[in-house]
Amino acid sequence: MNGAELRARIERLGGAVTSHVWRLGFATRFLGYLVLHSGTALRRFRLTVKEVYFAGVLSLVIILVSGLFVGMVLALQGYETLQRFGASESLGVLVALSLVRELGPVVAGLLFASRAGSAITAEIGLMKATEQLSAMEMMAVDPIARVVAPRFWGGVISMPLLAALFSAMGIFGGYLVGVQLIGVDAGAFWSQMQAAVDLQHDILNGVIKSVAFGIAVTWIAVFEGYDAAPTAEGVSRATTRTVVLSSLAILALDFVLTALMFTGGKGG
């Protein structure tokens, strides 16, 4: 490789890095603008409630069914391991802590990104491609305040509720398999769970995670939709980017939050 080729490669690499940093900066400014112009979404709260319906209520089926199956699998796998150590009555604790601390927020977040995040990106991207956002601008209506902010807050509100429902359904699935199918004592299942799961350390931290994932996924979804190239291909690429980036963001954030919440303290 000669000097000119090497230089061209370095320039391309530098260009790609600069472009990504610029886009991250743009996305951050976009979030700041969106939060500052959320007055309409909060004043006319029915706009946000409508988005809670689209992002949250319409995601219920996939969240509840997935939660049920994840809880059932957890119980099967957990029982198999616990019984080797004569601790099968701790099955309820294992199922509940796994769900409340980790699987509830993370799997619900991943499902939320695939179901609601992609839909939000596609909708905003198509509104841009069909000049609906430009039409709003021409009517002196700020599309970020009117279209983007309600969807953002709708997603942020929906995500912790969906994660909670996912965990509740998972625990019920664990109960069905552990108690009803395998025959673990129901009293031990529930009482050990009640004794071991701490409101602040486990449940509150799980809620904090789901709020963080909700903000990350919805931010990525609305930004990708708003920044999509106004063509069929552009919207398709933006939708894919939403799912990929949201999933990576959830997993990376989960590691950071888990390291901050559950290491060095009680139960760590």
Added chain:
Amino acid sequence: MQQPQIVEIRDVSFGYDAARPVLRDIDLEIPRGAVVGIMGQSGCGKTTLLRMIMGALRPAAGTLRVLGRDTAGLGREALYAMRREMGMLFQFGALFTDLSVFENVAFPLREQHGELPGELLHDLVMLKLEAVGLRGAAQLMPAELSGGMARRVALARSIALDPRLILYDEPFTGLDPISFGVISRLIRNLNDSLGATSIIVTHDVQEALGVVDYVYFMAAGRIIAQGAPDEIRRSREPFVNQFVNGQRDGPVPFHYAAPSYAADLELAAT
């Protein structure tokens, strides 16, 4: 007596980057009450000019006054205040696909006037829909409308706030002859009955010449001809002549620039 100018453009130039100017030395005046056409080929800069009049783009040089305001110095609130006095019909209507026809027309009224009493809102929307002949379609969704009907609903929405200036971006594209006739008559009638001023950006020259009072002809970012429709039809400017009469060859060649045909077919060596 000279009519006040609704749009005044003086020596305006613009380019998305310095190397490729899109508009060059544009001078243009649009008096109150007129229906003015800005015509030219695709890519000649007419939509850029329209976006400038909307305040979406700022000129790199020159001055642009719209509805008495210099758009160069307008902040967001002042820009929005100006747009409340304007209506715009987009090329394919840009109707909100999740809202019914009624709600589409009600949208600007709700956004600008807050929650109006139901009866008043209903009457205002029906008034606008009646003006475009679609009162009976109020409860339909945009997906249930034909192209011409969607354009008429978008027109009703664009006049919902009784604008002083109405902008049309390619209003005739993709319309059947009946819809075309309906839209062109509506443009003229609404302009006159609302006492508004209209700007039509189009390349459908024959259709537009039947509606407008005055025409600016653009090519390669410049205004190359202007006048009343009859003057444009009689123009000796070669480009205008080719454009108005739809001639295959002329200043705009039929063949895209290419190496010689013989060389391309490798006939030269034999």
